[in-house]
Amino acid sequence: MIPYGKHLVDEDDVDAVVEVLRNQLLTQGTVVPKFEQALCEYTGANHCVAVNSATSGLHVACLAAGVVAGDSVWTVPNSFVASANCALYCGATIDFVDIHPLTRNIDISALETKLQYAATQNCLPKALIVVHFSGLSCEMQTIQKLTQLYSIVLIEDAAHGLGGSYQQSRIGSCVYSDMSVLSFHPVKSITSAEGGAVLTNQSQLYQKLQLFAKHGVTKDPSQYQGESHGPWYYQQLELGYNYRLSDLHAALGLSQLSKLDVFIQKRSELAKVYDNALADLPLKLPVVEPQFKSAWHLYMVELIQHDRHHVYQQLHDKGVGVNVHYIPIHLQPYYQQLGFKEGDFPVSEHFYQNALTLPLFPSLTDTEQAKVIAVLHEVLT
Numbered sequence: 001m002i003p004y005g006k007h008l009v010d011e012d013d014v015d016a017v018v019e020v021l022r023n024q025l026l027t028q029g030t031v032v033p034k035f036e037q038a039l040c041e042y043t044g045a046n047h048c049v050a051v052n053s054a055t056s057g058l059h060v061a062c063l064a065a066g067v068v069a070g071d072s073v074w075t076v077p078n079s080f081v082a083s084a085n086c087a088l089y090c091g092a093t094i095d096f097v098d099i100h101p102l103t104r105n106i107d108i109s110a111l112e113t114k115l116q117y118a119a120t121q122n123c124l125p126k127a128l129i130v131v132h133f134s135g136l137s138c139e140m141q142t143i144q145k146l147t148q149l150y151s152i153v154l155i156e157d158a159a160h161g162l163g164g165s166y167q168q169s170r171i172g173s174c175v176y177s178d179m180s181v182l183s184f185h186p187v188k189s190i191t192s193a194e195g196g197a198v199l200t201n202q203s204q205l206y207q208k209l210q211l212f213a214k215h216g217v218t219k220d221p222s223q224y225q226g227e228s229h230g231p232w233y234y235q236q237l238e239l240g241y242n243y244r245l246s247d248l249h250a251a252l253g254l255s256q257l258s259k260l261d262v263f264i265q266k267r268s269e270l271a272k273v274y275d276n277a278l279a280d281l282p283l284k285l286p287v288v289e290p291q292f293k294s295a296w297h298l299y300m301v302e303l304i305q306h307d308r309h310h311v312y313q314q315l316h317d318k319g320v321g322v323n324v325h326y327i328p329i330h331l332q333p334y335y336q337q338l339g340f341k342e343g344d345f346p347v348s349e350h351f352y353q354n355a356l357t358l359p360l361f362p363s364l365t366d367t368e369q370a371k372v373i374a375v376l377h378e379v380l381t
């Protein structure tokens with residue numbers, strides 16, 4: 001079975017991890033800061049806090065944004081549940097804005113309308129979490145204008161986006177947002193096994209992110225309330241969590257980061273092959289406008305006249321492990337129990353009905369891709 005996504009770990013990566021195991025501290029050593037520095041250099045952001053998952057990263061980003069009980073946070077239904085759960089962890093309520101049928105990212109005119117209405121009702125969200133679905137950046141400049149107009153903290157769930165860019169800046173640069181969250185889960189652009197990071201250009205947010213990800217504890221005397229007791233001293237200033245990344249994981253992430261551009265290059269070449277080879281089939285293919293460079297986390301197609309369940313099954317029977325992204329978050333039983341229901345976000349629901357994610361990862365061979373293309377032709381014509 002050809003999977004839809006797969007990590008690529010080579011001997012350099014293995015050596016980097018073993019070197020930490022043999023010679024260095026396993027956690028709170030020098031590798032995590034190096035990885036954070038390298039992520040800043042790659043993305044162009046000023047500050048980075050590495051964490052043990054993007055889910056933890058989204059949680060601390062919400063906490064740093066000041067999200068508390070009584071607040072509301074908005075995101076899109078077309079994402080992994082973590083994009084919404086993070087608001088609930090803070091005791092806030094969640095609401096959704098539907099996606100645009102072409103980009104499958106947040107629908108900006110729907111956002112604008114919803115914000116205008118929320119302003120009249122005095123129920124604007126504290127934070128907006130946008131998702132760069134499949135590695136294609138949202139139209140950040142326009143979104144930032146809106147969030148600034150209404151004083152809303154703008155968080156990018158960039159779990160799909162590392163290696164992509166928008167206008168002149170790389171995804172994660174935070175040029176158009178307050179914070180960006182990355183994931184290093186094995187299906188993403190690069191992996192640290194489990195892991196994530198939060199990027200920001202604002203030193204105040206950086207300080208808060210560090211606190212919330214590390215027990216709320218600081219050893220920085222300039223942050224103390226009152227006097228230090230001595231060199232052993234530390235203070236807990238917030239109710240934080242242990243969301244640290246270990247140096248073992250960071251070693252893998254750092255080694256992988258040096259290959260990121262090669263991975264993205266390979267992903268975009270494979271995507272181009274799909275673009276050409278599938279153009280004659282009854283499918284909606286992904287569209288990438290010139291001001292964007294997709295990280296090609298996913299290559300997803302939308303069926304026009306075939307039944308998705310049937311096509312999914314036939315492809316699996318023939319060894320092509322397609323997947324589906326995403327079951328709209330608001331249709332999950334947990335979210336329906338909060339009051340959401342079918343019909344609330346019709347574009348996301350319609351996309352879900354017809355979407356298929358094709359195999360796309362750096363080690364996908366030409367022969368494997370040719371098989372995917374041939375099987376798709378067989379099933380769809």
Ligand SMILES: *Cc1c(COP(=O)(O)O)cnc(C)c1O
Pocket residue numbers: 052053054055056079080082083131157159160182183184185195196
């Ligand atoms: C993978 C993913 C996450 C969660 O990432 P973890 O590192 O596994 O916690 C969050 N949001 C999106 C959009 C994702 O694809």
